[in-house]
Amino acid sequence: MDEDEYVERVDAIGRAFSPAAPITDRDLFAGRKAQLRTLASVAVQRGQHALIYGERGVGKTSLARVTQNLLPDPVVTSYYVCNSEDSFKSIWNGVFGEITLLTQEPRLGFGSSPRNVLQSATELLGGRLTPHSVSRALAAISESVPIVVLVDEFDRPVDARVRTLIADTIKILADRSIAATVVLVGVADTVDELVSGHASIQRSLVQVQMPRMTDAELREIVRRGVRAVAMEAQPKFVDAVAELSQGLPHYTHLLGQYGTMRAVEAGRSVVKRADFEDALTDALDAASQSVRERYHRATQSNRETLYKEVLLACAVAEKDDLGSFGAPDVREKLRQITGKAYDIPAFAVHLKNFSSEGARGGILQRIGTTRRFRYRFRDPLLPPYIVIKGRIEKLV
Numbered sequence: 219m220d221e222d223e224y225v226e227r228v229d230a231i232g233r234a235f236s237p238a239a240p241i242t243d244r245d246l247f248a249g250r251k252a253q254l255r256t257l258a259s260v261a262v263q264r265g266q267h268a269l270i271y272g273e274r275g276v277g278k279t280s281l282a283r284v285t286q287n288l289l290p291d292p293v294v295t296s297y298y299v300c301n302s303e304d305s306f307k308s309i310w311n312g313v314f315g316e317i318t319l320l321t322q323e324p325r326l327g328f329g330s331s332p333r334n335v336l337q338s339a340t341e342l343l344g345g346r347l348t349p350h351s352v353s354r355a356l357a358a359i360s361e362s363v364p365i366v367v368l369v370d371e372f373d374r375p376v377d378a379r380v381r382t383l384i385a386d387t388i389k390i391l392a393d394r395s396i397a398a399t400v401v402l403v404g405v406a407d408t409v410d411e412l413v414s415g416h417a418s419i420q421r422s423l424v425q426v427q428m429p430r431m432t433d434a435e436l437r438e439i440v441r442r443g444v445r446a447v448a449m450e451a452q453p454k455f456v457d458a459v460a461e462l463s464q465g466l467p468h469y470t471h472l473l474g475q476y477g478t479m480r481a482v483e484a485g486r487s488v489v490k491r492a493d494f495e496d497a498l499t500d501a502l503d504a505a506s507q508s509v510r511e512r513y514h515r516a517t518q519s520n521r522e523t524l525y526k527e528v529l530l531a532c533a534v535a536e537k538d539d540l541g542s543f544g545a546p547d548v549r550e551k552l553r554q555i556t557g558k559a560y561d562i563p564a565f566a567v568h569l570k571n572f573s574s575e576g577a578r579g580g581i582l583q584r585i586g587t588t589r590r591f592r593y594r595f596r597d598p599l600l601p602p603y604i605v606i607k608g609r610i611e612k613l614v
Contacts, residue, residue, distance in 0.1 A: 227447055227482050234446035235475035237468050237504075240280040247284045248442050249435030250277065253426050257285045260424050261293065261366050261399050265392045268399070269413065271406040272428030273541070273598050275466045281428065282368050282403050292363045297370065304375040306383040307347045313367050314339040314355065349386040353396065360397035372404035372412060381412065385419050392422035407540065430465025430541075433457075439467060440474045444489060449478065454491035462602055469501070469602045476500035498606050509603050516578045525578070527555050528568040530608040532582065532593065533601035542585060542594040545569060555613055569593060 233243075241247045253270075260268045270278050286295045296316040298309060317339035342355035359365050369384070388400050406412045409425050431439075437460045444451040455477060463469040476497035481489040517525045531551035535543040545562045548569070552560050573584040573593060581600070582593045595601050608614045 224482065228479070230447040231443075231475055231478050231482070234443040235471045235478070237472035237475060240283045241277075242280075242283045242287055244284055244288060247280060248438035249431055250281055250428075253281055253428065254285060254288070256424060256426055257281070257401065258288065260401070261285070261289055262364070263399075264395045264397055265422055266399065266424055267388050267392065267419075267422055268401045268424045268426055269409060270401065270403045270426045270428060271409060271412060273407065273430075274405050275468050275598050276428045276430055277467045278403050278405075278428050279370055280467070281426075282370060282401060285401070286366070286368060289366060294359065294363050294365045295368065296365070297368045300369065300371045300374045302374050302376050304380065305377055306380050309369060309375075309380065309384070310343065310347055310352050311340060313369070314343055317359065317365075319359070349383055349390055352387050353390040353394065356391065356398035357394070357396045364397045364399075366399045366401065368401045368403065370403040372402045373406060374404075385413055388422065389419050392419070431463075431467055431470075432465070433460045436460035436463050436465070436467065436470045439470045443471070443474050444478060447478065449481065449487050449489060451478075451489040452491055455489050455494050458491065458494045459497075462605060464598075464602050464605075466598060466602060468599060472501050472504065473497045476504075498609055502603070502606050502610060505603050505606075506599075509597070509600055512581060512597070512600060513603060513607065516572060516581050524552075524556075524560075524565055525568060526608075526611075527552060527613065528565045529572065529581070530604055530613055531555055531565075532569075532572070532595070533604040533608075534614070537594075538592075540594065541598070542592040544590075544592050555608075 257268055257270075260266045270282060272278055283297070286297060289295060294317060296313045298312045298316070300309060315338060319337055319339050319341075339355070339359060342358055344351055344355075356365060356367075372381075372384075375381075384400070384402070391398055391400065402412065404412045409420075409423075413419065413423065437456045440451060440456045440459050459470055459473045459477065462473065473494065477489050477493040479500075480493040480496045481487070484493075513529075516529055519525055528548065531548045532543065535547035535551050537543050537547075545566065548565065549560065549562055552565060569582065569584075569591075571578040573579065573582040580596060583596050584591055584593055586592045605614070
């Protein structure tokens with residue numbers, strides 16, 4: 219392989235696998251067929267809107283972006299990503315600022331034909347922004363073309379009025395059957411976390427839950443990515459990536475990218491199972507600083523402790539549909555990891571510390587009642603990192 223071909227293939231790998239940015243290309247977007255069908259249906263129905271929700275890292279933004287790109291002409295779309303400081307006004311100024319309108323302006327002189335002028339849709343908003351003024355502006359646009367507005371990271375604004383006012387806006391749009399669709403996207407376990415107290419919009423808000431991806435969907439991500447760079451992957455490599463990803467496409471893209479890169483560097487057109495082991499080291503180095511710091515704080519010790527082993531047991535423990543596990547689940551995995559018959563009292567303090575506000579805390583969320591406590595990771599991206607760390611350190 220000459221240098222030009224190598225550079226071209228590396229560039230293609232970067233486009234095929236996207237661990238740090240959402241997928242926007244339908245050809246590279248695997249799985250989520252039911253969710254795509256639902257959103258496409260919502261976009262063409264008056265009075266219906268949608269809420270995409272789920273835990274962090276499951277691909278909500280990629281779904282929203284691909285949906286945006288799949289909508290047919292002449293649908294107009296606007297995509298806005300919220301931040302913690304956003305207000306109702308700043309969100310809608312951002313939404314309308316992405317839309318350009320073609321208007322006609324009269325010319326001076328008798329018999330002169332009007333000229334076409336491009337202007338920002340923010341001109342339609344007027345002065346004070348309210349749910350009614352926003353609805354009127356969307357109605358004005360929708361008289362010519364349907365419009366779909368996607369508001370991502372809807373969970374981030376700290377101003378509680380944002381959710382109330384946007385819920386009111388959606389209700390007005392639905393009640394008036396305006397050809398404008400709002401799609402909200404946010405991190406949440408339930409719909410109530412994002413639109414709590416706004417039951418009036420439930421009937422017009424289609425709920426699109428994003429569970430973790432199945433192994434079959436994750437395997438398809440790897441296969442599509444490898445095919446996109448005119449290469450092949452051994453089934454054992456594909457299976458290993460899917461298993462470690464724990465339903466999170468971020469790690470599938472990360473390991474798929476590094477494994478494929480290892481094959482290219484070796485001058486091969488086939489990604490082998492051995493490339494997976496090398497990809498683990500690369501993925502560990504590429505992990506976010508916040509994930510690495512949380513892991514270090516939770517496990518560091520100047521003496522021999524079980525913190526690494528217990529945290530690893532938590533990461534590989536059997537989980538329920540909500541991603542939670544109990545102490546008995548940890549016990550079984552800890553025995554496999556250490557080869558010793560530890561019982562729950564031997565690591566109960568570890569679970570307590572991981573779920574407390576202390577130096578090792580903030581890793582786990584404790585739910586339930588005494589003697590029936592269950593735990594779940596606060597950051598879903600942390601468990602796969604813990605497993606990668608454990609594999610490299612030969613703990614599993």
